[in-house]
Amino acid sequence: GIRFVWIGASDKKEHFKPVTYCGDGEKYLESVASFIEEEPTYRAYVANRIIVNPDTTELDVAEALKREMLSRSYLSSCAVPLSKEGETVYVLGMYAEEPYYFQEETKDVLYELRHDLEFALNRLEDLQRNKLIASALENSTSWVVITERDGTITYVNDAVCQISGYSRQDLIGQNPRIFKSGHHTQDFYRSLWETILSGQEFHATFANRRKDGELFYLEQTIYPIELPNRTVKFMSVGRDITREVHLSSEVEKLTFYDPATGILNLDGIRFKAGELINKKKMCALFLVDLYGMSLINKNYGIQVGDMVLSLIAKRLQDELGESGVVGRVASDEFALFMPIVKEEESIILADRIEEVIGEPIYFEGERLKLSVNMGIALYPMDGSSFNQLHEKASIALSSAKKAGEGERRFFESAFEERVKEAALAIGLVSRAVEEDLFIFYYQPYFRGEDIGLAGFEALVRIRDKDG
Structure with missing residues (x-):
């Protein structure tokens, strides 16, 4: 029967190491670490193909490795690489205590095993990824709503409940119009549906209403998602900008x-x-x-x-x-x-x-x-x-x-001409005072009765740059 099974993979430094094992081979893995490149399991990993060793006594490897395998009664072995998207990620090594336990004729069975294990591996990763995505959505502070093509809500995350004041029970099975505030026109909603039904994203700022009647604002994008079975769903992702809108409103009041x-x-x-x-x-x-x-x-x-x-x-x-x-x-x-x-x-x-x-x-x-x-x-x-x-x-x-x-x-x-003339005159007088441009002309005037000098009158002129 089979004495030892292990799974190997490369770490980030490209060192080939065991991930897990079952059986009596822990010491074997330690002893062959120095010449792992000769090990059939490693060769299968590098070549990305199934390698069968029917009889270890006839195995073309280093003598030290062969002695190690024979000393542990690993008289037959096989190595099955496991791939994802064409790249080897793991390799499964199995060692039997009987010669010819694994033969070329058993490769068909090993190929089926490889297919089943790769399917299980990918499925497991998908489940882990979905679990990770679900956890990220649940813990996200962003608004996330998923609906059917007709608008029926099938999923909301915690942020939706916190922002809107509705519970999951309130929302699942409802239509997003439950958030409708009356602040958007029919043309707005017509444009929304025409856009997402054509397969395009729709982005806008939404004024919505909480369960208690208060307004809240979302900077929101609605994504059409076509599933493998050609079913269409819509995912709405938004950011609560209520505080920013209120601050903007206050700034507008102060400004305008x-x-x-x-x-x-x-x-x-x-x-x-x-x-x-x-x-x-x-x-x-x-x-x-x-x-x-x-x-x-x-x-x-x-x-x-x-x-x-x-x-x-x-x-x-x-x-x-x-x-x-x-x-x-x-x-x-x-x-x-x-x-x-x-x-x-x-x-x-x-x-x-x-x-x-x-x-x-x-x-x-x-x-x-x-x-x-x-x-x-x-x-x-x-x-x-x-x-x-x-x-x-x-x-x-x-x-x-x-x-x-x-x-x-x-x-x-x-009016405009008179204002301009007055402005020019005021400017000219101001410049004349600053630059001492005044010129005074004095002219005598006389008394009528005796033609005696009565005084002088002054004529003031401004000398501009042209003289």
């Missing part, structure tokens, strides 16, 4: 919103106006200065002034905010950016703005009333960007304020 009134600030209205401008529709920018706010702040205090600003902001949003955007862009200044169909419509909107702001405000029994100055610029006639429109509307507002309380002005190029 006015803390006193809660409406957009200048950066916010610039961003929103850019979206309207990109649609290439005619728009009007109204810059509105509240006439009388300084008096309210002085008589009633800053807190009452802030209350008035918040009330005006709410009125403007309620009356006009749905069709355009409303923001506070300076201490007493609001901006409204509104789409219009024709230029004349801007006059109607300006009247509405004045009417909304002009409604009385009552505080502790006293009646407060504001009026406005307004500067208006039109897109695309007065500029192709919000910054250009804001500059033109500011020029128009400045002209309106100079004209007096309650005045409004549309931007005209003549």
Whole structure:
């Protein structure tokens, strides 16, 4: 019968060593370690083929190895390599105490044994791999949901339960619409299904709802998986980004919103106006200065002034905010950016703005009333960007304020020219003071009654670089 069986393999350093054994061959393995290359089991490993030794006395190996085998009554042996993907990973060595226990005629049986062992080996590795994958999925902090082709949930990991607040019992057999928040359109879901049913991955940020009704956000990818039997399943893998979304929302508030009134600030209205401008529709920018706010702040205090600003902001949003955007862009200044169909419509909107702001405000029994100055610029006639429109509307507002309380002005190029000329003059005078460019010309003037010298008048000129 068989006296000894062992399994050998190479370690990471390419040393051929026993993995396990059964029988009386422990001393044999130790004694042949120095000339293992001669050992039939090692030869089978290297050649990746079954080697049969019917009679050890006739075995063509080193005499020392032959003596070692005969001394232990290993009179016949065979070696069966076990492969995976064409590469030998193990070799099975068997030693019998009878000559011709293993013969060439037994190779067919050995081939069947090899096939069965390789199948078992691969199956065992698959089971171990699946167990490892299952363990990784269970312990992962990522959201993992597996569904049938029709969307029926067949698997969820612990992270799904922790993030959503649902138990496994709640979810298995349900549809992912159980997480639906109502924040996505039908077009969004139509695109999702068209993509994954075509075999493509779908990636998006999902706004979902927990069991307790709270929103949570996932950065999620849905993968179509076709199994060997051509069954299709879908695996959803996601990362919880709820905290990041909330932080982003807070940053957006600080960046784009006015803390006193809660409406957009200048950066916010610039961003929103850019979206309207990109649609290439005619728009009007109204810059509105509240006439009388300084008096309210002085008589009633800053807190009452802030209350008035918040009330005006709410009125403007309620009356006009749905069709355009409303923001506070300076201490007493609001901006409204509104789409219009024709230029004349801007006059109607300006009247509405004045009417909304002009409604009385009552505080502790006293009646407060504001009026406005307004500067208006039109897109695309007065500029192709919000910054250009804001500059033109500011020029128009400045002209309106100079004209007096309650005045409004549309931007005209003549305003811009006068502003540019005034800016050039101020700049020239400042440079003349710094660089001593003034030249004084004195001219006498006389008394009429006796033609006596009455004094001198001075003419001041500035000498520029051209003289």
